[in-house]
Amino acid sequence: MKEIRLTAPVVPEDLAKLEAGMVVYLDGVLYTGREGLYRRILDEGLAPPVDLASVSNVNFHCSPAAAVRADGSYNVGAVTATASFRFSKWMNRWFDASGCRMIIGKGGMSEEDYRQHFMPKGAVYLTTVGYGTGALLGRGIKRVRAVHWLEELGIAQAMWIFEVEKFGPFLVDGDLKGNSLFESENRKINATLADVYAGLKEPALRRYGETTSRKDEVI
Amino acid sequence: MIAAAAIESAAYELTRQAAIVIPKDYSNGIKAMLETEKNELSKFVLKAMIENWEAAEADRRAMCADTGLPRFYVKAGNEARVEGGFVAVEKALRRAVARATSDVPLRPNRVHPLSRVDHNNNVGIRAPEVDYSFEPAADWLDITTVHKGGLFGTDYRMLFPGDGLDGIKKFFLDVLVQFGRRGLACQPAIVGIGLGGSKDTAMTIGKQAACLRVVGDRNPDPTIAALEMELKTLGNSIGMGPMGFVGSSMVVDCHIEVAHTHTGGMPMSVHAFCLSSRRAVARLHAGGEIEYRTDPGWFTPYYRREGVE
Numbered sequence: 051m052k053e054i055r056l057t058a059p060v061v062p063e064d065l066a067k068l069e070a071g072m073v074v075y076l077d078g079v080l081y082t083g084r085e086g087l088y089r090r091i092l093d094e095g096l097a098p099p100v101d102l103a104s105v106s107n108v109n110f111h112c113s114p115a116a117a118v119r120a121d122g123s124y125n126v127g128a129v130t131a132t133a134s135f136r137f138s139k140w141m142n143r144w145f146d147a148s149g150c151r152m153i154i155g156k157g158g159m160s161e162e163d164y165r166q167h168f169m170p171k172g173a174v175y176l177t178t179v180g181y182g183t184g185a186l187l188g189r190g191i192k193r194v195r196a197v198h199w200l201e202e203l204g205i206a207q208a209m210w211i212f213e214v215e216k217f218g219p220f221l222v223d224g225d226l227k228g229n230s231l232f233e234s235e236n237r238k239i240n241a242t243l244a245d246v247y248a249g250l251k252e253p254a255l256r257r258y259g260e261t262t263s264r265k266d267e268v269i
Numbered sequence: 270m271i272a273a274a275a276i277e278s279a280a281y282e283l284t285r286q287a288a289i290v291i292p293k294d295y296s297n298g299i300k301a302m303l304e305t306e307k308n309e310l311s312k313f314v315l316k317a318m319i320e321n322w323e324a325a326e327a328d329r330r331a332m333c334a335d336t337g338l339p340r341f342y343v344k345a346g347n348e349a350r351v352e353g354g355f356v357a358v359e360k361a362l363r364r365a366v367a368r369a370t371s372d373v374p375l376r377p378n379r380v381h382p383l384s385r386v387d388h389n390n391n392v393g394i395r396a397p398e399v400d401y402s403f404e405p406a407a408d409w410l411d412i413t414t415v416h417k418g419g420l421f422g423t424d425y426r427m428l429f430p431g432d433g434l435d436g437i438k439k440f441f442l443d444v445l446v447q448f449g450r451r452g453l454a455c456q457p458a459i460v461g462i463g464l465g466g467s468k469d470t471a472m473t474i475g476k477q478a479a480c481l482r483v484v485g486d487r488n489p490d491p492t493i494a495a496l497e498m499e500l501k502t503l504g505n506s507i508g509m510g511p512m513g514f515v516g517s518s519m520v521v522d523c524h525i526e527v528a529h530t531h532t533g534g535m536p537m538s539v540h541a542f543c544l545s546s547r548r549a550v551a552r553l554h555a556g557g558e559i560e561y562r563t564d565p566g567w568f569t570p571y572y573r574r575e576g577v578e
Contacts, residue, residue: 051313071310115334117374127374128331133420133453157451159510179317179512180544181455184333185325204387205377219317221310232451233516235310239507243446246507250439253432266350268447 055216058108060152067176068222070231074176075218079195079211080108080154084132086207087113088140091147098117099198103149105211111155113206115184119162119242124194126210128184131156135269138163147245154220156181160269163234164224177232183219190217240265270350271553273357279551279559280365283414284339285373287549288331291322294564295459295546298484298521302457311516315457317513318544333545336375337416339366339391340398342481342567346407350555353540359399362412367392375416400473402572413550413565415442415480422454423540425472430535437464437537438503444539445504445519452512455543457521459484460504463538466528475538478524480548481567488525489573497523511544526568529575 051073056064068074081102111134116126134155141163143223153168154176169173178187193263195211203209215219221229243264261268296319303315325332341362345351350356367390370377377389379396390564391397404411428436441462450453461479463471487494501523510516530536552560 051309073313113334115331115336115374115376117371125374128325128334128336130334135451157453177512179314180321180331180430181334181335181452181512182545183317183321183324184335184545185328185330186321188330189328190332205389206387213324232513236450238515239317239509240512242508246442246503247439250435250442251432251438253426254438255427256428257426264443264446267450269451269453 058152058214059106061106062172065151065172066116066226068174068224070222070227070229070234072222073218074220074222075216076108076220077215077217079106079213080110081106081208081212082110082112082114082208084111084137084207086203087209088144088198090139090202092140092143099209100196107148107150108152108154109144109150110147111153112210113255114210116205116210118200124197126194127188129187129191130182130184131178133157134161135159138167145173152176154178157269158223158230158232161228161230164230165228168224169226169228171259172226174222174226176220177223179219179221186219187217190214236267270352271555272557273352273361275360275553275557275559276410276412277365278350279413279553280341280362280412281369282561283412283549283551284365284369284375286561287376287414287416287547288373289325289329290338290549291325291332291549292483292546294413294483294485294563299457302521306510306516306518308510308514308516310512310514311510311518314511314514314517315518329377331373331375333418334376335418336373336378337373337418338378338396339414339416342400342402342413342415342477342565344404344411346409347403347405348408349410349423351410362397362399363392402567402570405571408555410553411550411566413481413548413567414551415545417480417527418455418543418545422448422458423539425468425536425538427468428535428537429533432535433468436535438500440537441500441539442503442507445507446509448541449507449509449519450513454541455545456511456515456541457518458541458543459546460500460520460521461522461540461542462500462525464525464527465530465536468536470528471536474526474528476540477567478526479540479542481543481565482524482533483564484522486522486524493525493527497525500525500552538550
């Protein structure tokens with residue numbers, strides 16, 4: 051498997067090197083942010099707590115297992131991502147508002163999201179591995195530069211700014227060509243899925259459902 | 270008499286241990302799957318997880334930042350006596366979780382379902398959950414903690430006797446396929462299945478089958494044991510592995526627990542215990558000794574008893 055080490059904030063030339071399925075490690079600065087941050091900035095119109103573009107253009111969908119020590123310093127233990135598909139509705143506006151060009155999270159978004167929202171902005175998506183390699187990622191965090199909106203959003207949803215070194219591993223899910231690693235794997239699995247179900251009769255009592263094809267995803 | 274202070278300190282130690290150290294039965298199961306896995310991406314994921322467990326243990330940090338929902342299973346010997354009674358046990362367990370949350374640290378995952386208010390200590394209304402069982406002719410207290418994550422990988426369905434094994438297999442496959450994609454179930458998982466009982470019983474014993482039985486353990490009923498092996502093989506033949514990549518590593522083991530049910534129904538639940546299968550056990554003896562282990566030994570012959578007496 052191809053492996054690459056990049057510096058954050060990321061530059062377009064580096065993003066162009068990424069292909070779905072590559073292994074990535076990061077050095078530099080990134081920030082965490084998920085629904086709490088998106089809601090406040092994009093839906094409620096609050097000013098960001100810091101000039102985002104000047105901090106980094108890498109947004110990690112993460113809630114650390116962390117605590118604030120009595121002296122006010124931060125004890126960051128394990129770090130893992132949360133499932134990103136829930137945040138896709140904010141991505142388009144987020145890229146514009148923040149200048150973000152790399153999302154790191156869990157499990158990716160749909161290929162359609164990449165083509166509609168990521169590609170036009172020159173943004174990529176990396177997924178954490180496992181899940182989750184919380185201890186390995188925790189090791190990669192060298193310093194907590196700041197925590198914003200800790201009071202307002204709590205430890206899990208606050209905006210943590212991390213300085214990182216050999217932070218990873220991550221896998222490229224959505225590259226600049228609009229490929230999705232997860233969906234290409236789905237297509238391969240779907241090709242033989244009917245064989246696994248062959249001969250099993252339908253249960254007597256049906257259920258209402260939003261999807262009935264086993265080839266669909268439920269995200 | 271078992272001291273209340275000993276219960277709190279054991280529960281605190283268990284909470285830390287469960288968050289940091291992967292149980293050997295599970296890690297050995299994953300290492301064995303790595304031997305047979307042929308897909309490069311799936312192998313990469315399994316190797317990364319093994320490295321992660323080593324890093325967690327070396328650094329004494331939680332293996333996954335989603336440290337799940339800490340909860341307890343208490344098995345009390347019928348002759349066990351506890352200082353302050355079981356109200357004191359519950360107080361000790363709540364205190365241990367609150368302290369460990371800031372010390373390990375664990376992620377403060379527990380929020381009120383409507384207000385979303387977080388006490389930042391994993392304690393709240395019905396949190397941590399405490400389930401009980403009893404054991405005849407014993408004077409010890411077994412405390413097991415399980416920290417299961419889990420927005421995905423669990424489902425319940427009312428099946429009917431006429432649905433038979435086909436219905437069981439199909440629902441089992443449905444849960445794995447829908448939550449296996451993108452690795453939402455954080456597989457390879459210990460898959461627990463609850464069959465029968467009332468609806469809530471089916472959910473409860475399925476979860477206990479996933480979280481309280483170790484990899485390699487078989488149900489003592491040979492028919493159920495054979496079905497466990499059959500479903501494990503079926504799950505690993507979907508063609509899906511970790512993270513929903515092409516592969517054969519989906520089910521590290523399958524455990525089925527049953528309960529006598531309504532004559533007209535066959536309720537079924539499926540639960541997936543993940544790549545951070547957090548469980549740890551302590552036995553507190555009347556004399557003050559504490560023994561730590563990772564096999565809860567929850568499903569005793571007495572717990573599975575069938576007759577009147």
